[in-house]
Amino acid sequence: MEHGVFSYFLLEGLMGDADYDSNSLIFLTDINRYVTSKLTEWGLTNRKEQKPTLQLDVTGDIFLVYVPKEASQDLPATFTITSGAGPITVPSEDISNVFKEIIYMSNEELDENREIFTNMYNLIDSEQGYNKKIEKSKQILECYLNSRFSASNILYYFMPVFILITAYKDIKKWISDKPAFKEIFIREFVNSGSFNYAGITSKIICNLIPSFTDDELLEIINGIETNDQIIYSFSARKNVYMIINASRMILSPDEFDELKKLYEA
């Protein structure tokens, strides 16, 4: 994909190169420093003048993006999975086989194999081009669906991957006529057994708001009302508030106000 010079350096900086102090946070001044120096360098080599100007007139710097730690690392060609029977090596391209290996694992084993899930995240993130990312995302979701009955406990480990996947516009569209997927995410959310779990699953539900039917939204709302882990979860708060707002058309005015009150405090 081709880019303008300025945006090329801007994108490069935002992807992590402007993280001068390696704290995974990129601020406006970081980006300014990065783009300015790159453009100056480029201008000298190509004998063209580039003059970006940055005028700052605020008391604090402005935070722009996080850099997920793993993003700049190269994706390994294979996943190594540790199990009772010793390590198993699976090519990272072959996602369905990775699933086959992790499907019967206990929570402890899954914990030991955490990096698989980080790698899956990278697998999508490192794909060049939007369409490829979407393709890979669908593949991962389908693999997960086929394994769900034996492996509901692995959903927790997949959360970062699913939060990423469900944020894509085309995935939202794709999922809207896949009730089986939606059912899993709804089930996991309404049955949240901890504040933390409610926080993570609510983010996915939030991403998928455009994909749900009215009935599904009602099921979610009912789940919120009856689960204390969701109601009192701080990390779920913002997401749940958005879900309630998105459901206002299908709730009675009283019910809506009551729910809203619960979250406006």
Added chain:
Amino acid sequence: MSQSISNGKRNALLVGINSYYLDGAIGNLRYCVNDVKSLNEILSNHLRGDFNTYLLTSDTNEKNDEPNRSNIMSMLRLIANSAGPNDTLLFYFAGHGIEKDGKSYILPADSKMNILDETAISIDWIKNTLNESSAKQRILVLDSCYSGSKLGRMAGRMTEAF
């Protein structure tokens, strides 16, 4: 400068224009749409920028997503007016810019060079709109050139925070 991450909403309006359809005198550009789409991928990603992004790009078929003057102005007004003090606003424009009679403008897709006042958007207007917002964190990035005589996109850029 102190670094802080506010917990407010983060809204970004991203505009990318490759083709100018009303005035043949305004040449087409090559990378603006791609630039904006890639930027959108990073900014809207929940694990990276976590911005709510609004895209106006010239490759769209939807009337509402067209980067014409009225869409750009109304979207910018909308996100500027609806923002609270803790929110962050970002306006990014990739396309032609021009300087005339000491005034700088960006050129929406439906600009006409002979009636700039009515068809272009002055940078003063953009700054005023952002300044009138309650959001304390406002970022303006103009990826355009203001060489005046010749239209181009390589000579100068402006990034501003208020």
